[in-house]
Amino acid sequence: MKQAAYIVNTGIITAIGNDTAACLDALLHTKSGIGKAYHLKTHWSDELPVAEVNLSNEEMANMAGVDTRWPRTALLSAIAVKEAWQPFADKVKGLKTGFFSATTVGGMDLTENVYKAFKEDSTSVDFNNIKNHECGAITELVANHFGINDFVTTISTACSSSANSIMMAVQMIGNGMLDVAIAGGADSLSRFTLNGFNTLMILDKQPCQPFDNNRRGLNLGEGAGYVLLMSEKAIQQCRATASCIVSGYANANDAYHQTASSPDGTGNKLAMGNALKVANLQPIDIDYINLHGTGTANNDSSEGKAIEALFADKVPMASSTKAYTGHTLAAAGGVEAVFSSLSIMHGIVYPNLRWETQMEDVGFKPVTTLQQGLAIRHVLSNSFGFGGNCSSLVFSKC
């Protein structure tokens, strides 16, 4: 018999807010975070809008109480982890605690600033700018700062990374290997990722329109999102209150193309279907789908078709929150896990911003106005990425 993993707290920072309350407020008041890059210095700042956290590295380091020389991803991670962890930090004595993070850029924001000098003469570069380049170094910085060391890992599966870190945390609590876990991910904007996505020609030059027939692509965002998971035993010891449980999870591969989804969303279907099986639910049980919904022609079409294949003509309420936060890459699964738990806790479904025109190849319409006062029992959250990685999580009221 597996132990349930309960969500007892959340921590988040995105372009729409520096904590859970601020992000919820922005979602309730349809305030988007997409705009011109200010902190990211790039050739493309006038042409490619992004969803940037409106804080300098120094401001973030002060908020988190850490070294200003940390990579921006580590700073975002530390702020979100602090929010989720701090109320319970002195209550977990004797409990086994893990930290499951995710990132795709690691310390690239610092590396890219010194790489030219490094290639010319590596000894001319301050080692602090490259020593935390590795993805795992970001997690290590944050884990050490908060003194979490029973199990510390980092997953990097592109845009599905933090859905997978939550999945693994739930499995390890389920098997009794851990009592407490902070799980999610973080990614900062960097010139490397912005230019990479730009070469793929999937960036929208305007604020994105997920699941709209005339969608033009995605906007990159930055942020961090974590859920604090506990076993029943840990909840009792910490006197915590559960908002929901992570009832289902699945990871599948699309095995179609390194960066594109298969037209019928093979991997998406497998991930959603298997997550429902693990949760022991039928499609009809799902009240809300937090879509991957990046706003690219390819993703939204594949995801939409996979949803129709699974839910037939009974597609539940669905919306993408990436029109608010941008696509926060490795943080997206964590950010949207926070939004999913808030949906259950407050009985709300977020509007899919800027939606105008029905997609031709997908029959269902996303939710376009804020829905409140609902009894949301089960939320399905999708995260799909490069490398064919497809993951789905199910959150259930408890």
Next chain:
Amino acid sequence: MELYITGTGIVSGAGNSSDDNFLKEPPTYNTGKLLCVEPNYTAYIPPMQLRRMSKAVRIGIGASKMCMASAGIEKPDAISVGTAMGCLADTELFLGKMIVQDEQMLTPTAFIQSTHNTVSGQIALLAGCYGHNLTFVQRGHSFEHAVMNTQLYLADNPHQQMLVGGIDELTDGSLDALKMGGINNKLNSTPADVLNGNNTGCIAGEGASFFIVTDDKPANRALCIKEVYCFADKNNTIAINKLEAYITNHLQDIDFTVLGQSGDAISNLTYQSLRSGLLKDTPQYIFKHLCGEYATASAFAVGMLANSVLRNEMLPTHCILNREAGEMKNILLINHYMHYYSCWSLQVV
């Protein structure tokens, strides 16, 4: 959960496991880095695709295909990969062009292949594997966590065959950074230098080692991963205490130990203290004179052992540190990379 290895594929600085003479001869070199001796990939990768692959992808796909062939399967049910650094060469290629060309006129190929999950994704793509697929990037525990994930997956989905591997590539840029970090050094090393410990840092390495593992005990002789214990600690005294506690709990069962001694002065002291202490009456073997030091080198060590078991051979004599083991049954593998330690309890079944 106990995992049984039914297939192994290795591409390393000491050659590759599809070669019948793999590891038979003692290595000879005098260099600062051990780069992979790559196989002829014709049997594994279509030439059109091979041309576009960076070294990380080539050695990863090559080792995984070798591994599947050795297990006699076409595709695994699921994939779990550990890589501390990911696809460095493509990352540096895109980064370099982005800076030189001031973010303009860039092409996507290197960016596409730069993501950390490129190898696991490409394996799935080439094999048509729709199953669970994860990539771990936790520095010196990347491979260990890929193995732990395999245990979690097989606990949920028993009686399946999972591909698990560790891969890291070395580039000129990463070697410069690793030297600045004191992990590798600027000197040339010979195979004997993994023992001397006179300098900070050691010879750099790279490689890809993949395994087919299952939770079902196979009919044939196989290496079983009984337990993986990991910890990270920057304090050497605490690290030695933790290693000693683990060894004490397992010492009475083991026939020999395999040590990740690398030649670095500080970590050599740690191994020296174990070798002259708790392990003094235990046959001791080494492996980093073959593969060099890299974050997923523990995968090479497990591969070297699994390869010997599958071939019904003892470990080569050039791996013996003090004396030869009488039997190959219960094995304790102890590795470190920086302050990341792992202890592996292995058994030939």
